[in-house]
Amino acid sequence: MVWGHAAVRDPDGRGIWIKAPGWxxxxxxxxxxxxxxxxxxxxxxxxxxxxxxxxxxxxxRARPDLNATVHTHGRSAVAFAALGTPLLPISHDATIFEGEDAPRFTLTGGLITTPELGRALAETLGGAPAALMPKHGLVAAGTSVQAAVMHAVLLDRACQTQLAAMAAGPIQVYSGADEAAAKRAECWADSQIDAGWTYLDRKAQAERKV
Known part of the structure; x- marks a missing residue:
């Protein structure tokens, strides 16, 4: 609806460009x-x-190498984070974490309304492409808008896939750390991130014309 938001670093270093509230x-x-x-x-x-x-x-501010960030209240991410179980690389999507669990920001489930909370969230994210925010949503980041958006999409999709698998029974098959890292390099190279973004952009443009 109107509560998710994305931001892009101003190229002149003045701050961030972000959508106005309420839209x-x-x-x-x-x-x-x-x-x-x-x-x-x-x-x-x-x-x-x-x-x-x-x-x-x-x-x-904490990561000068990044240029874009995304925050959403993705339902799959919120539902999965409530279980307190590790995110496993059972799908291509989850391998953006190279076989590691997604970082989780647990200081608060409320809004991030102060610089102090923002800094704590940045510390939790660290060098990961995205992090879960239990009781709240997710945050994702990237060196480009394309990467930040796709990292958010991939995390929510990975959570959705694992929720479906866990509903059917105990998870028994998933990639080890080496395979997960190799799959990240193969599946989520810049060219594939851009391909995913380009598809989403085409889809959005088509929906606007309807």
Whole structure:
């Protein structure tokens, strides 16, 4: 609906570009974005900054190599995180973590409304492509918009797949660490991340024309 958000680092270092609060992604145009400084002040655009702008500000402040972040309340991610069980590489999607469990931010299940909480979330994310936020949602990051979006999509899909498998019975087959790492390199090279993003973009453009 209107509560997820994505951000992109301003190329001139002034802060982040983020969608204005209260709008769904499909409603966003240039007039519904904000440039928010690293001090959480709106430099361009209308209205107050998003309550959770600190998610994006603090991750991108902590990781100069990253350029984009995504926060969603994906239902599969929320449901899976509530189980407290490790995310296993039973699918291609889960191998973005190279056989490791997804990081989990457990300091709070509430909104990330302060720089302190944003910094704690950034620390939890570390160098991972995405992290679960139990009782809340997920956060993903990348060196590009394409990567950040796809990391969010892949984490939610991995959670959905494991939920389905666990509903049928105990999980018995999944990749080991070496195979999972090899699959990440093979399945999620930049070219494949871009291919996934391009498909989602085509799909969104087609839906807008209907």
């Amino acid at each position: 769904g992604f499909e409603e966003i145009d240039e007039g519904r974005t904000q440039l928010v400084s690293f001090d959480a002040e709106v430099l361009e655009g209308a209205g107050k900054p998003h309550k959770e702008c600190h998610i994006h500000l603090e991750i991108l």
